[in-house]
Amino acid sequence: MTTVGSTTTARTASQAFPAGFVWGAATAAYQIEGAAHEDGRGPSIWDTFARRPGAVAGGDTGDVACDHYHRWREDIALMASLGLGAYRFSVSWPRVQPDGSGPVNPRGLDFYDRLVDGLLEAGITPYVTLYHWDLPQALEDAGGWTVRDTAYRFAEYAGVVHDRLADRADTWTTINEPWVASFLGYGAGVHAPGRTSADDAFRAAHHLMLAHGLAARRLREAGAERISLTLNLAPVLCPADAPGEADLAAVELVDSLLNRQFLDAALRGSYPDAVLERARRLGHVRDGDLAVIAQPIDSLGINYYNPTYVRAAPGAPENPAFPGSAGVAFPSVDLPTTAMGWPIAPDGLTELLLRLHRDHPGVPLVVTENGAAFDDVPGPDGRVADPARIGYLEGHLRAAHAALAAGVDLRGYLVWSLLDNFEWAEGYGKRFGIVYVDYADQRRLPKDSARWYAGVIARNGLEA
Numbered sequence: 491m492t493t494v495g496s497t498t499t500a501r502t503a504s505q506a507f508p509a510g511f512v513w514g515a516a517t518a519a520y521q522i523e524g525a526a527h528e529d530g531r532g533p534s535i536w537d538t539f540a541r542r543p544g545a546v547a548g549g550d551t552g553d554v555a556c557d558h559y560h561r562w563r564e565d566i567a568l569m570a571s572l573g574l575g576a577y578r579f580s581v582s583w584p585r586v587q588p589d590g591s592g593p594v595n596p597r598g599l600d601f602y603d604r605l606v607d608g609l610l611e612a613g614i615t616p617y618v619t620l621y622h623w624d625l626p627q628a629l630e631d632a633g634g635w636t637v638r639d640t641a642y643r644f645a646e647y648a649g650v651v652h653d654r655l656a657d658r659a660d661t662w663t664t665i666n667e668p669w670v671a672s673f674l675g676y677g678a679g680v681h682a683p684g685r686t687s688a689d690d691a692f693r694a695a696h697h698l699m700l701a702h703g704l705a706a707r708r709l710r711e712a713g714a715e716r717i718s719l720t721l722n723l724a725p726v727l728c729p730a731d732a733p734g735e736a737d738l739a740a741v742e743l744v745d746s747l748l749n750r751q752f753l754d755a756a757l758r759g760s761y762p763d764a765v766l767e768r769a770r771r772l773g774h775v776r777d778g779d780l781a782v783i784a785q786p787i788d789s790l791g792i793n794y795y796n797p798t799y800v801r802a803a804p805g806a807p808e809n810p811a812f813p814g815s816a817g818v819a820f821p822s823v824d825l826p827t828t829a830m831g832w833p834i835a836p837d838g839l840t841e842l843l844l845r846l847h848r849d850h851p852g853v854p855l856v857v858t859e860n861g862a863a864f865d866d867v868p869g870p871d872g873r874v875a876d877p878a879r880i881g882y883l884e885g886h887l888r889a890a891h892a893a894l895a896a897g898v899d900l901r902g903y904l905v906w907s908l909l910d911n912f913e914w915a916e917g918y919g920k921r922f923g924i925v926y927v928d929y930a931d932q933r934r935l936p937k938d939s940a941r942w943y944a945g946v947i948a949r950n951g952l953e954a
Protein backbone atom coordinates (compact mmCIF):
# COMPACT_ATOMS: atom_id res chain seq x y z
CA MET A 491 0.00 0.00 0.00
CA THR A 492 1.22 3.56 -0.62
CA THR A 493 0.23 6.56 1.42
CA VAL A 494 0.04 10.05 0.00
CA GLY A 495 -0.77 12.56 2.70
CA SER A 496 -3.66 11.19 4.65
CA THR A 497 -4.94 9.21 1.70
CA THR A 498 -3.97 5.63 1.37
CA THR A 499 -4.00 4.64 -2.31
CA ALA A 500 -4.90 1.08 -2.99
CA ARG A 501 -2.02 -0.73 -4.61
CA THR A 502 -4.24 -1.94 -7.42
CA ALA A 503 -7.08 0.15 -8.68
CA SER A 504 -10.57 -1.31 -8.72
CA GLN A 505 -11.25 -3.58 -11.68
CA ALA A 506 -15.00 -3.01 -11.60
CA PHE A 507 -16.59 -2.74 -15.04
CA PRO A 508 -19.34 -0.21 -15.82
CA ALA A 509 -22.86 -0.91 -14.68
CA GLY A 510 -24.71 -2.71 -17.47
CA PHE A 511 -21.52 -4.08 -19.04
CA VAL A 512 -22.49 -7.12 -21.11
CA TRP A 513 -20.78 -10.41 -20.24
CA GLY A 514 -21.25 -13.30 -22.61
CA ALA A 515 -19.84 -16.15 -24.64
CA ALA A 516 -19.69 -16.84 -28.36
CA THR A 517 -19.99 -19.79 -30.73
CA ALA A 518 -20.75 -20.37 -34.41
CA ALA A 519 -23.16 -22.70 -36.18
CA TYR A 520 -20.80 -24.93 -38.14
CA GLN A 521 -18.49 -25.28 -35.15
CA ILE A 522 -21.06 -26.58 -32.65
CA GLU A 523 -24.40 -27.59 -34.21
CA GLY A 524 -23.71 -30.86 -36.01
CA ALA A 525 -26.91 -32.32 -37.55
CA ALA A 526 -25.31 -31.43 -40.87
CA HIS A 527 -27.76 -33.55 -42.87
CA GLU A 528 -30.86 -33.16 -40.72
CA ASP A 529 -34.16 -31.34 -41.08
CA GLY A 530 -33.52 -30.10 -44.57
CA ARG A 531 -30.15 -28.44 -44.06
CA GLY A 532 -28.21 -28.03 -47.29
CA PRO A 533 -24.41 -28.35 -47.67
CA SER A 534 -22.13 -25.41 -46.91
CA ILE A 535 -18.66 -24.74 -48.26
CA TRP A 536 -17.27 -26.05 -44.98
CA ASP A 537 -19.10 -29.38 -45.41
CA THR A 538 -17.38 -29.64 -48.79
CA PHE A 539 -13.96 -28.28 -47.76
CA ALA A 540 -13.73 -30.51 -44.67
CA ARG A 541 -14.00 -33.53 -46.97
CA ARG A 542 -11.04 -32.40 -49.07
CA PRO A 543 -8.16 -34.71 -48.13
CA GLY A 544 -5.69 -32.88 -45.91
CA ALA A 545 -7.82 -29.76 -45.55
CA VAL A 546 -8.74 -30.31 -41.88
CA ALA A 547 -6.56 -31.94 -39.23
CA GLY A 548 -7.49 -35.55 -38.67
CA GLY A 549 -10.07 -35.36 -41.45
CA ASP A 550 -12.49 -33.85 -38.91
CA THR A 551 -15.81 -32.42 -40.10
CA GLY A 552 -18.72 -30.54 -38.56
CA ASP A 553 -21.11 -33.43 -39.20
CA VAL A 554 -21.67 -33.95 -35.44
CA ALA A 555 -19.50 -31.31 -33.70
CA CYS A 556 -20.96 -30.63 -30.23
CA ASP A 557 -24.42 -31.92 -31.28
CA HIS A 558 -25.75 -28.57 -30.17
CA TYR A 559 -28.64 -28.92 -32.61
CA HIS A 560 -30.05 -31.56 -30.24
CA ARG A 561 -28.45 -30.45 -26.95
CA TRP A 562 -29.31 -26.73 -27.07
CA ARG A 563 -31.51 -26.90 -23.96
CA GLU A 564 -28.64 -28.38 -21.92
CA ASP A 565 -26.27 -25.79 -23.32
CA ILE A 566 -28.61 -22.93 -22.45
CA ALA A 567 -28.86 -24.29 -18.91
CA LEU A 568 -25.06 -24.29 -18.80
CA MET A 569 -24.98 -20.65 -19.97
CA ALA A 570 -27.52 -19.71 -17.30
CA SER A 571 -25.50 -21.50 -14.61
CA LEU A 572 -22.55 -19.27 -15.50
CA GLY A 573 -24.69 -16.14 -15.33
CA LEU A 574 -24.12 -15.15 -18.97
CA GLY A 575 -25.94 -11.96 -19.92
CA ALA A 576 -25.58 -12.59 -23.66
CA TYR A 577 -24.92 -15.48 -26.01
CA ARG A 578 -23.45 -14.85 -29.45
CA PHE A 579 -24.34 -17.55 -31.96
CA SER A 580 -24.54 -17.72 -35.74
CA VAL A 581 -27.37 -18.82 -37.98
CA SER A 582 -26.54 -21.50 -40.53
CA TRP A 583 -27.53 -20.02 -43.89
CA PRO A 584 -27.82 -23.46 -45.56
CA ARG A 585 -30.12 -24.59 -42.73
CA VAL A 586 -32.44 -21.67 -43.52
CA GLN A 587 -32.08 -21.63 -47.31
CA PRO A 588 -30.56 -24.97 -48.41
CA ASP A 589 -29.62 -23.55 -51.83
CA GLY A 590 -28.70 -20.12 -50.50
CA SER A 591 -31.63 -18.49 -52.25
CA GLY A 592 -35.26 -19.14 -52.93
CA PRO A 593 -37.28 -21.54 -50.79
CA VAL A 594 -36.91 -21.23 -47.01
CA ASN A 595 -36.58 -24.42 -45.00
CA PRO A 596 -39.11 -24.00 -42.18
CA ARG A 597 -37.47 -26.66 -39.99
CA GLY A 598 -34.20 -24.74 -40.24
CA LEU A 599 -35.76 -21.52 -39.05
CA ASP A 600 -37.68 -23.42 -36.37
CA PHE A 601 -34.39 -24.38 -34.69
CA TYR A 602 -33.41 -20.75 -34.20
CA ASP A 603 -36.92 -19.95 -33.02
CA ARG A 604 -36.53 -22.57 -30.30
CA LEU A 605 -33.03 -21.39 -29.45
CA VAL A 606 -34.02 -17.72 -29.11
CA ASP A 607 -37.09 -18.58 -27.03
CA GLY A 608 -34.93 -20.74 -24.77
CA LEU A 609 -32.35 -18.00 -24.32
CA LEU A 610 -34.99 -15.42 -23.45
CA GLU A 611 -36.62 -17.80 -20.96
CA ALA A 612 -33.19 -18.14 -19.33
CA GLY A 613 -32.74 -14.36 -19.21
CA ILE A 614 -29.95 -14.42 -21.79
CA THR A 615 -29.83 -11.87 -24.61
CA PRO A 616 -29.38 -13.43 -28.07
CA TYR A 617 -26.60 -11.85 -30.16
CA VAL A 618 -27.35 -13.13 -33.66
CA THR A 619 -24.57 -13.43 -36.24
CA LEU A 620 -25.99 -13.91 -39.72
CA TYR A 621 -22.81 -15.17 -41.40
CA HIS A 622 -19.96 -17.09 -39.78
CA TRP A 623 -18.31 -18.59 -42.89
CA ASP A 624 -20.78 -21.36 -43.83
CA LEU A 625 -21.80 -20.19 -47.32
CA PRO A 626 -24.34 -22.51 -48.98
CA GLN A 627 -22.42 -24.66 -51.44
CA ALA A 628 -24.92 -23.92 -54.20
CA LEU A 629 -23.87 -20.26 -54.11
CA GLU A 630 -20.20 -21.19 -54.16
CA ASP A 631 -20.94 -23.33 -57.22
CA ALA A 632 -22.20 -20.12 -58.84
CA GLY A 633 -19.00 -18.22 -57.94
CA GLY A 634 -19.35 -17.71 -54.20
CA TRP A 635 -18.12 -14.45 -52.70
CA THR A 636 -16.13 -13.64 -55.84
CA VAL A 637 -19.39 -12.79 -57.62
CA ARG A 638 -21.49 -9.75 -56.76
CA ASP A 639 -24.79 -11.63 -56.84
CA THR A 640 -23.92 -13.45 -53.60
CA ALA A 641 -24.06 -10.14 -51.73
CA TYR A 642 -27.66 -9.65 -52.83
CA ARG A 643 -28.59 -13.23 -51.91
CA PHE A 644 -27.11 -12.59 -48.46
CA ALA A 645 -29.25 -9.50 -47.94
CA GLU A 646 -32.35 -11.52 -48.85
CA TYR A 647 -31.34 -14.26 -46.40
CA ALA A 648 -30.67 -11.67 -43.70
CA GLY A 649 -34.16 -10.29 -44.20
CA VAL A 650 -35.70 -13.75 -43.89
CA VAL A 651 -33.97 -14.44 -40.58
CA HIS A 652 -34.54 -10.97 -39.20
CA ASP A 653 -38.25 -11.03 -40.07
CA ARG A 654 -38.62 -14.36 -38.25
CA LEU A 655 -36.70 -13.46 -35.08
CA ALA A 656 -36.87 -9.67 -34.78
CA ASP A 657 -39.82 -9.76 -32.39
CA ARG A 658 -37.50 -11.39 -29.83
CA ALA A 659 -33.89 -10.77 -30.95
CA ASP A 660 -32.67 -7.22 -31.40
CA THR A 661 -28.87 -7.49 -31.62
CA TRP A 662 -27.61 -8.34 -35.08
CA THR A 663 -24.17 -8.88 -36.57
CA THR A 664 -24.14 -9.17 -40.35
CA ILE A 665 -20.76 -10.77 -41.10
CA ASN A 666 -18.12 -12.36 -38.90
CA GLU A 667 -14.58 -11.54 -40.03
CA PRO A 668 -14.73 -10.78 -43.77
CA TRP A 669 -10.90 -10.84 -43.86
CA VAL A 670 -10.76 -14.50 -42.85
CA ALA A 671 -13.61 -15.53 -45.15
CA SER A 672 -11.94 -13.81 -48.12
CA PHE A 673 -8.16 -13.91 -47.64
CA LEU A 674 -7.98 -17.34 -46.02
CA GLY A 675 -10.85 -18.81 -48.05
CA TYR A 676 -10.10 -17.42 -51.51
CA GLY A 677 -6.49 -16.20 -51.17
CA ALA A 678 -4.45 -18.59 -49.06
CA GLY A 679 -6.89 -21.47 -49.55
CA VAL A 680 -6.50 -22.74 -45.97
CA HIS A 681 -10.17 -22.12 -45.21
CA ALA A 682 -13.28 -22.98 -47.23
CA PRO A 683 -13.76 -22.89 -50.17
CA GLY A 684 -9.99 -23.47 -50.47
CA ARG A 685 -9.33 -21.24 -53.48
CA THR A 686 -5.95 -19.60 -54.07
CA SER A 687 -6.22 -16.39 -56.02
CA ALA A 688 -5.24 -12.96 -54.71
CA ASP A 689 -7.62 -11.28 -57.14
CA ASP A 690 -10.45 -13.51 -55.94
CA ALA A 691 -9.59 -12.69 -52.32
CA PHE A 692 -10.01 -8.96 -53.01
CA ARG A 693 -13.24 -9.58 -54.95
CA ALA A 694 -14.57 -11.71 -52.08
CA ALA A 695 -13.61 -9.13 -49.47
CA HIS A 696 -15.45 -6.41 -51.33
CA HIS A 697 -18.56 -8.52 -51.93
CA LEU A 698 -18.62 -9.59 -48.27
CA MET A 699 -18.52 -5.92 -47.29
CA LEU A 700 -21.18 -5.10 -49.87
CA ALA A 701 -23.23 -7.94 -48.36
CA HIS A 702 -22.78 -6.32 -44.96
CA GLY A 703 -24.01 -2.97 -46.25
CA LEU A 704 -26.98 -4.39 -48.14
CA ALA A 705 -28.01 -6.51 -45.16
CA ALA A 706 -27.56 -3.63 -42.73
CA ARG A 707 -29.79 -1.48 -44.94
CA ARG A 708 -32.41 -4.25 -45.17
CA LEU A 709 -32.43 -4.73 -41.38
CA ARG A 710 -32.57 -0.97 -40.75
CA GLU A 711 -35.54 -0.66 -43.11
CA ALA A 712 -37.24 -3.40 -41.07
CA GLY A 713 -36.67 -1.44 -37.85
CA ALA A 714 -33.49 -3.00 -36.46
CA GLU A 715 -31.71 -0.68 -34.02
CA ARG A 716 -28.68 -2.71 -32.95
CA ILE A 717 -26.75 -3.60 -36.10
CA SER A 718 -23.05 -4.40 -36.10
CA LEU A 719 -20.19 -5.87 -38.06
CA THR A 720 -17.56 -8.07 -36.44
CA LEU A 721 -13.93 -7.76 -37.54
CA ASN A 722 -10.79 -9.66 -36.58
CA LEU A 723 -8.49 -6.78 -35.80
CA ALA A 724 -4.96 -6.68 -34.49
CA PRO A 725 -2.25 -4.12 -33.83
CA VAL A 726 0.39 -4.65 -36.54
CA LEU A 727 3.77 -4.25 -34.86
CA CYS A 728 7.42 -4.41 -35.85
CA PRO A 729 9.42 -6.10 -33.06
CA ALA A 730 12.63 -4.26 -34.00
CA ASP A 731 14.09 -1.69 -31.57
CA ALA A 732 14.48 0.87 -34.36
CA PRO A 733 12.22 0.01 -37.30
CA GLY A 734 13.53 1.24 -40.61
CA GLU A 735 11.54 2.60 -43.54
CA ALA A 736 11.12 -0.87 -45.04
CA ASP A 737 9.81 -2.16 -41.70
CA LEU A 738 7.32 0.69 -41.49
CA ALA A 739 6.21 0.03 -45.06
CA ALA A 740 5.60 -3.60 -44.13
CA VAL A 741 3.50 -2.52 -41.15
CA GLU A 742 1.53 -0.13 -43.36
CA LEU A 743 0.79 -2.80 -45.96
CA VAL A 744 -0.35 -5.45 -43.49
CA ASP A 745 -2.34 -2.94 -41.45
CA SER A 746 -4.07 -1.79 -44.64
CA LEU A 747 -5.01 -5.33 -45.67
CA LEU A 748 -5.94 -6.73 -42.25
CA ASN A 749 -7.48 -3.74 -40.49
CA ARG A 750 -8.08 -0.63 -42.59
CA GLN A 751 -9.54 -2.48 -45.62
CA PHE A 752 -12.58 -3.24 -43.48
CA LEU A 753 -12.57 -0.48 -40.86
CA ASP A 754 -12.25 2.34 -43.40
CA ALA A 755 -14.88 0.80 -45.69
CA ALA A 756 -17.47 0.23 -42.97
CA LEU A 757 -16.86 3.40 -40.95
CA ARG A 758 -15.60 5.90 -43.56
CA GLY A 759 -16.77 4.57 -46.92
CA SER A 760 -13.22 4.42 -48.26
CA TYR A 761 -10.47 1.92 -48.99
CA PRO A 762 -6.74 2.30 -48.25
CA ASP A 763 -4.44 2.73 -51.25
CA ALA A 764 -3.31 -0.92 -51.25
CA VAL A 765 -6.92 -1.96 -51.88
CA LEU A 766 -7.78 0.85 -54.30
CA GLU A 767 -4.87 -0.12 -56.53
CA ARG A 768 -6.23 -3.64 -56.88
CA ALA A 769 -9.77 -2.36 -57.31
CA ARG A 770 -8.76 -0.13 -60.22
CA ARG A 771 -7.23 -3.14 -61.97
CA LEU A 772 -10.06 -5.57 -61.28
CA GLY A 773 -12.99 -3.22 -61.76
CA HIS A 774 -15.15 -5.02 -59.17
CA VAL A 775 -15.84 -1.92 -57.06
CA ARG A 776 -18.74 0.02 -58.54
CA ASP A 777 -19.76 3.62 -57.98
CA GLY A 778 -21.96 3.77 -54.91
CA ASP A 779 -20.72 0.53 -53.38
CA LEU A 780 -18.74 2.18 -50.60
CA ALA A 781 -21.72 4.32 -49.65
CA VAL A 782 -23.75 1.14 -49.23
CA ILE A 783 -20.95 -0.51 -47.24
CA ALA A 784 -20.72 2.49 -44.91
CA GLN A 785 -24.31 2.07 -43.79
CA PRO A 786 -24.44 3.40 -40.21
CA ILE A 787 -23.91 0.67 -37.62
CA ASP A 788 -24.72 0.85 -33.94
CA SER A 789 -21.58 -0.87 -32.69
CA LEU A 790 -18.44 -2.57 -33.97
CA GLY A 791 -17.63 -6.12 -32.91
CA ILE A 792 -13.96 -6.83 -32.31
CA ASN A 793 -12.42 -10.28 -32.33
CA TYR A 794 -9.01 -9.91 -30.72
CA TYR A 795 -6.60 -12.73 -30.00
CA ASN A 796 -3.10 -11.34 -30.49
CA PRO A 797 -1.04 -8.69 -32.33
CA THR A 798 0.40 -9.37 -35.78
CA TYR A 799 4.17 -8.92 -35.95
CA VAL A 800 5.93 -8.01 -39.18
CA ARG A 801 9.32 -6.81 -40.37
CA ALA A 802 11.03 -6.20 -43.69
CA ALA A 803 12.83 -9.31 -44.91
CA PRO A 804 14.34 -8.97 -48.40
CA GLY A 805 13.72 -12.16 -50.33
CA ALA A 806 10.89 -13.37 -48.08
CA PRO A 807 8.15 -14.99 -50.21
CA GLU A 808 4.68 -13.48 -50.33
CA ASN A 809 2.30 -14.66 -47.62
CA PRO A 810 -0.78 -15.58 -49.69
CA ALA A 811 -3.05 -14.26 -46.93
CA PHE A 812 -1.47 -10.85 -47.53
CA PRO A 813 -1.11 -10.23 -51.26
CA GLY A 814 1.87 -8.00 -52.05
CA SER A 815 3.76 -9.10 -48.93
CA ALA A 816 6.84 -10.41 -50.72
CA GLY A 817 9.81 -9.11 -48.69
CA VAL A 818 7.80 -9.15 -45.48
CA ALA A 819 8.38 -11.63 -42.66
CA PHE A 820 5.90 -12.52 -39.94
CA PRO A 821 8.33 -13.33 -37.15
CA SER A 822 7.71 -15.18 -33.93
CA VAL A 823 8.32 -13.05 -30.87
CA ASP A 824 9.62 -13.87 -27.41
CA LEU A 825 6.24 -14.19 -25.71
CA PRO A 826 4.31 -17.09 -24.22
CA THR A 827 2.03 -18.72 -26.75
CA THR A 828 -1.27 -20.59 -26.74
CA ALA A 829 -1.82 -24.09 -28.16
CA MET A 830 -2.40 -22.37 -31.51
CA GLY A 831 1.11 -20.91 -31.34
CA TRP A 832 -0.40 -17.44 -31.03
CA PRO A 833 1.52 -14.98 -28.83
CA ILE A 834 -0.14 -13.86 -25.60
CA ALA A 835 -0.08 -10.04 -25.55
CA PRO A 836 -2.97 -8.52 -23.60
CA ASP A 837 -1.63 -4.98 -24.06
CA GLY A 838 -2.46 -5.39 -27.73
CA LEU A 839 -6.13 -5.32 -26.82
CA THR A 840 -5.75 -2.02 -24.97
CA GLU A 841 -3.78 -0.60 -27.91
CA LEU A 842 -6.42 -1.75 -30.39
CA LEU A 843 -9.33 -0.36 -28.38
CA LEU A 844 -7.56 2.98 -27.94
CA ARG A 845 -6.87 3.13 -31.68
CA LEU A 846 -10.51 2.57 -32.52
CA HIS A 847 -11.57 5.13 -29.91
CA ARG A 848 -9.17 7.65 -31.48
CA ASP A 849 -9.75 6.90 -35.16
CA HIS A 850 -13.48 6.18 -35.04
CA PRO A 851 -14.89 8.20 -32.15
CA GLY A 852 -18.51 7.65 -31.28
CA VAL A 853 -18.62 4.00 -32.36
CA PRO A 854 -19.57 1.77 -29.41
CA LEU A 855 -17.34 -1.29 -29.21
CA VAL A 856 -17.94 -4.87 -28.11
CA VAL A 857 -15.25 -7.50 -27.78
CA THR A 858 -17.19 -10.24 -29.56
CA GLU A 859 -14.38 -12.80 -29.31
CA ASN A 860 -11.35 -13.21 -27.09
CA GLY A 861 -10.00 -16.50 -25.82
CA ALA A 862 -7.32 -19.12 -26.10
CA ALA A 863 -6.73 -22.75 -26.91
CA PHE A 864 -4.76 -24.84 -24.47
CA ASP A 865 -4.28 -28.60 -24.20
CA ASP A 866 -6.98 -29.24 -21.61
CA VAL A 867 -7.16 -32.67 -20.01
CA PRO A 868 -9.86 -33.73 -17.52
CA GLY A 869 -8.56 -35.16 -14.27
CA PRO A 870 -9.77 -38.48 -12.88
CA ASP A 871 -12.36 -36.53 -10.88
CA GLY A 872 -13.69 -34.87 -14.04
CA ARG A 873 -12.22 -31.52 -13.10
CA VAL A 874 -10.53 -29.61 -15.93
CA ALA A 875 -7.87 -27.35 -14.51
CA ASP A 876 -7.01 -24.66 -17.07
CA PRO A 877 -4.93 -22.04 -15.23
CA ALA A 878 -3.33 -20.85 -18.45
CA ARG A 879 -6.73 -19.93 -19.88
CA ILE A 880 -7.69 -18.13 -16.67
CA GLY A 881 -4.42 -16.22 -16.91
CA TYR A 882 -5.08 -15.35 -20.54
CA LEU A 883 -8.63 -14.17 -19.87
CA GLU A 884 -7.69 -12.22 -16.75
CA GLY A 885 -4.88 -10.47 -18.58
CA HIS A 886 -7.18 -9.47 -21.42
CA LEU A 887 -9.93 -8.31 -19.11
CA ARG A 888 -7.40 -6.11 -17.31
CA ALA A 889 -6.40 -4.80 -20.74
CA ALA A 890 -10.04 -4.09 -21.57
CA HIS A 891 -10.46 -2.35 -18.23
CA ALA A 892 -7.47 -0.14 -18.95
CA ALA A 893 -9.15 0.95 -22.18
CA LEU A 894 -12.39 1.67 -20.33
CA ALA A 895 -10.45 3.74 -17.79
CA ALA A 896 -9.03 5.73 -20.72
CA GLY A 897 -12.53 6.55 -21.94
CA VAL A 898 -13.16 3.84 -24.54
CA ASP A 899 -16.85 3.15 -25.04
CA LEU A 900 -16.63 -0.61 -24.55
CA ARG A 901 -20.05 -2.14 -24.00
CA GLY A 902 -19.32 -5.83 -23.57
CA TYR A 903 -17.02 -8.83 -23.67
CA LEU A 904 -17.88 -12.26 -25.05
CA VAL A 905 -15.43 -15.05 -24.44
CA TRP A 906 -14.47 -17.40 -27.26
CA SER A 907 -15.79 -19.92 -26.70
CA LEU A 908 -18.60 -21.35 -24.56
CA LEU A 909 -17.75 -24.88 -25.69
CA ASP A 910 -14.77 -26.68 -27.14
CA ASN A 911 -15.73 -27.00 -30.79
CA PHE A 912 -14.67 -27.57 -34.42
CA GLU A 913 -11.69 -25.25 -34.81
CA TRP A 914 -11.84 -25.00 -38.60
CA ALA A 915 -8.68 -26.34 -40.28
CA GLU A 916 -7.40 -27.49 -36.87
CA GLY A 917 -10.43 -29.71 -36.29
CA TYR A 918 -11.31 -30.79 -32.74
CA GLY A 919 -7.73 -30.95 -31.52
CA LYS A 920 -7.71 -27.32 -30.46
CA ARG A 921 -9.89 -26.54 -27.46
CA PHE A 922 -11.03 -22.91 -26.95
CA GLY A 923 -13.98 -23.60 -24.68
CA ILE A 924 -14.47 -22.60 -21.08
CA VAL A 925 -16.49 -25.81 -21.08
CA TYR A 926 -14.77 -29.05 -22.07
CA VAL A 927 -16.59 -31.29 -24.55
CA ASP A 928 -15.91 -35.01 -24.46
CA TYR A 929 -16.72 -35.82 -28.07
CA ALA A 930 -16.96 -39.54 -27.32
CA ASP A 931 -20.18 -39.05 -25.37
CA GLN A 932 -20.87 -35.31 -25.74
CA ARG A 933 -20.50 -34.71 -22.00
CA ARG A 934 -19.98 -31.07 -21.09
CA LEU A 935 -17.45 -30.45 -18.26
CA PRO A 936 -17.17 -26.82 -17.07
CA LYS A 937 -13.46 -26.03 -16.80
CA ASP A 938 -12.02 -24.04 -13.92
CA SER A 939 -12.10 -21.05 -16.28
CA ALA A 940 -15.90 -21.35 -16.51
CA ARG A 941 -16.22 -21.07 -12.74
CA TRP A 942 -13.72 -18.25 -12.71
CA TYR A 943 -15.64 -16.41 -15.47
CA ALA A 944 -18.91 -16.90 -13.57
CA GLY A 945 -17.25 -15.09 -10.66
CA VAL A 946 -16.17 -12.23 -12.92
CA ILE A 947 -19.74 -11.90 -14.15
CA ALA A 948 -21.20 -12.07 -10.65
CA ARG A 949 -18.95 -9.26 -9.38
CA ASN A 950 -19.02 -7.40 -12.71
CA GLY A 951 -15.28 -7.32 -12.82
CA LEU A 952 -12.01 -8.73 -11.60
CA GLU A 953 -10.85 -8.95 -8.04
CA ALA A 954 -8.76 -5.87 -7.37
Ligand SMILES: OC[C@@H]1[C@@H](O)[C@H](O)[C@@H](O)c2nc(CNc3ccccc3)cn21
Pocket residue numbers: 518521666667670674722793795859906913914922
Ligand atom coordinates in the same frame (compact mmCIF):
# COMPACT_ATOMS: atom_id res chain seq x y z
O1 LIG B 1 -9.61 -19.47 -33.95
C1 LIG B 1 -10.46 -19.20 -32.88
C2 LIG B 1 -11.68 -18.44 -33.39
C3 LIG B 1 -12.57 -19.25 -34.32
O2 LIG B 1 -12.95 -20.47 -33.73
C4 LIG B 1 -13.82 -18.40 -34.65
O3 LIG B 1 -14.78 -19.10 -35.40
C5 LIG B 1 -13.41 -17.18 -35.45
O4 LIG B 1 -14.40 -16.17 -35.42
C6 LIG B 1 -12.07 -16.65 -35.01
N1 LIG B 1 -11.47 -15.59 -35.51
C7 LIG B 1 -10.25 -15.53 -34.98
C8 LIG B 1 -9.30 -14.45 -35.37
N2 LIG B 1 -8.10 -14.90 -35.90
C9 LIG B 1 -7.90 -15.88 -36.85
C10 LIG B 1 -6.61 -16.23 -37.15
C11 LIG B 1 -6.34 -17.21 -38.07
C12 LIG B 1 -7.37 -17.89 -38.67
C13 LIG B 1 -8.67 -17.55 -38.37
C14 LIG B 1 -8.94 -16.53 -37.46
C15 LIG B 1 -10.10 -16.55 -34.08
N3 LIG B 1 -11.26 -17.23 -34.11
